[in-house]
Amino acid sequence: MGTVWSLVIIGVAVLLMLGIKLLGSPKTARWGNRxxxxxxxxxxLALPDAGGDPVWQRDWNLNYLLIVSGIIVGLALGALGAYSVKMTAMPQMVALFNGLGGGAAALVGGLEFARAAAVPPSSAAAMLFATLIGALAFTGSVVAYLKLNGKLERPRLFRGQHIVNALLFIATLALGGWLTLHATGGGATALLLLLAALALLFGVALVLPIGGADMPVVISLLNSFTGLAVAADGLVIGNLAMLVAGTLVGSSGTLLTLLMCKAMNRPVGNVLFGAFGSGGSGPVAAGALAGKSVKSIQADEAALLLSYARQVVIVPGYGLAVAQAQHQVCELAEELGQRGVEVCFAIHPVAGRMPGHMNVLLAEANIPYDQLHEMEAVNPVMERVDVCLVIGANDVVNPAAREEPASPIYGMPIIEADRAKAVIVLKRSMAAGFAGIDNHLFYKDNTRMLFGDAKASLTALVSQVKAS
Amino acid sequence: MDTNLLFIFILAVIVGFEIISKVPSMLHTPLMSGTNAIHGIILFGGILTLADAASPVALTLGFVAVVFGAANVFGGFMVTDRMLQMFKKRK
Known part of the structure; x- marks a missing residue:
């Protein structure tokens, strides 16, 4: 191992850490990624082989031809995915890339194990760990991808699934443990295949019962799993850059997962092992709302309310993105701004399909990020807001989170739209949100409903504001 | 196992926790996507495994690992950049 490579590793590690650090602020994020x-x-480019010589200086043979063509194929596929994906489908794309990384980590761990003649238990453990976790992350991510694409929408739970999952888990662990201690000969390869198959199956069984709303947490968790598998591969191969990078992703991914769970007010165990919405809270909410009705409003009246307001807060939800109305909402904000109305956007931490997803979608529509405020910044001044315009958001503005201890979302931090002087809700119909529960906000005295497709309603609002 | 490696591992865990702890939720999606690209460093592992592969099975699986790893690392950085180029301040 040359000193050159040792120095390169230090440089690479510093660049990666600085990169992640810079990703944490909107001003520097792009440079962080670069x-x-x-x-x-x-x-x-500086990668050394097992002998310590740079990989790229060896003689060209079949192996190197395969390496180069593999990189080209992967580069083409990755670029195709990266530049063709719609911003609304970003969570799926991240899941897919994560699955690929997990699959690669499993293959590397497995191949190293199969090739090694006699392995000390510590190396065998690292190889098997990479195989197991990588395979799990691979199938888990693919299932998450399919779910977010709507191909496996409903949570699937059969009787005794938890028991089956637990048995699978124990079997996988037991086999892994046995292989670690008896890792020799041809029989080990067959058992390795069995282990990989069990891990692949476990990935499917783990993610299949989890609902679409919890998928971002799952993707974040699988992301950190892949990181750990890569770190283990780094140990096996003796590549410190892989060890450092994988561990960084593993630990930062774990923390990110916990932060997301905190924003949704759900313990991580609850996400992984309890299907959402199984509690019988529907009747309670219906009882409280019996006899109440919603008040609807037309676009012209809503436009008047907006144009003569001093301060307007817009709360966008995933419904806005589904209707592809980001550009219309940007136009409305600009139009109101020109009339002297103070407009800002309040973004809930889990708005969209992934934390921060809504910010990406609004940024795509050219809304500057300093106009986007976090929930904590807007709630304290909500009483001074003249009109709160809720577009395609539901659960994140549901006061039941504050008022109804029986509600499944009770305790979740929300944007307190109901405390604004007036609330206008743009909504397609009275259908319930992702969590499948009634929203008391719609029935409040100061709330008006503007029914219809978000894009059409916003277009009407813009032209009415222009006319008034 | 080499204690130096353990030392590096523990330091990396602590650094990973520290650099994420104060990130605003508006950047969680790019951050997830960016760290996702970083574990694409598994491409290195794929290359080294494929470099010493001998049997047809090992060559095939190693090739798949390199394709997967390359798609992960290149696609990951590109898609993160595509997202971040849209974050602009008010003119």
Whole structure:
């Protein structure tokens, strides 16, 4: 192992850490990503083989032909995915890339195990860990991808699934443990295949029962799993850059998962092992709302309310993105701004299909990020807001989270739209939100409903504001 | 196992926790996507495994690992960049 490579590793590790650090602020995020990419490229070009010589200086043979063509094929596929994906489908794309990384980690761990003649238990454990976790992350991510694409929409739970999952888990662990201690000969390869198959199955069984709303948490968790599998592969191969990068992703991914769960007010165990919405809270909410009706409003009246307001807060939800109305909402905000109305956007931490997803979607529509405020910044001043315009959001503005201890979302932090002087809700119909529960906000005295497709309603609002 | 490696592992865990702890939720999606690209470093592992592969099975599976790893690392950085280029301040 040359000193050159040791120095390169230090540089790569620093670039990756700086990169992740810079990703944490909107001003520097793009440079953070670039720094990390540069670090990766430098590491790739300087990569040494097991003997310590740079990989790229060896003689060309079949192996190297395969390496180069594999990189080209992967690069083409990755670029195709990265540049063709719609911003609304971003969570799926992340899941898919994560699955690929997990699959690669499993293959590397498995191949190293199969090739090694006699392995000390510590190395065998690292190889098997990479195989197991990588395979689990692979199938888990693919199932998450399918779910977010709407191909497996409903949570699937059969009787005794928890028991089956637990048995699968124990079987996988037991086999892994046995293989760690008896890792020799041809028989081990057959058992390795069995282990990989069990892990693949476990990934499916783990993610299949989880609902679509919880998928981002699952993707984040699988992301950190892949990181750990990569770190284990780094140990096996003796590549410190892989060890450091994988561990960084593993630990930061774990923390990110916990932060997301906190924003949704759900313990992580609850996400993984309890299907959402199984509690019988529907009747309670219906009883409280019996005899109440919603008041609807037309676009012209809503436009008047908006144009003569001093301060307007817009609360966008995933419904806005589904209706592809980001550009219309941007136009409305600009139009109101020109009339002297103070407009800002209040973004709930879990708005969209993934935390921060809504910010990406609004940024795509050219809304500057300093106009996007976090929930904590808007709630304290909500009483001074003249009109709160809720577009395609539901659960994140549901006061039941504050008022109804029986509600499944009780305790979840919400944007307190109901405390504004007036609330206008743009909504297609009275259908319940992702959590499948009634929203008391719609029945409040100061709330008006503007029914219809969000895009059409916003277009009407813009032209009415212009006319008034 | 080498204690130096353990030392590096523990340091990396702590650094990973620290650099994420104060990130606003507006950047969670790009952050997830960016760290996702970083574990694409498994491409290195795929290359080294394929470099020493001998049997047809090992060559095939190693090739798949390299394709997967390359798609993960290149696609991941590109898609993150595509997202972040849209974050602009008010003119």
């Amino acid at each position: 720094l990390a990419a540069i670090g990766m490229l430098v590491g790739l």
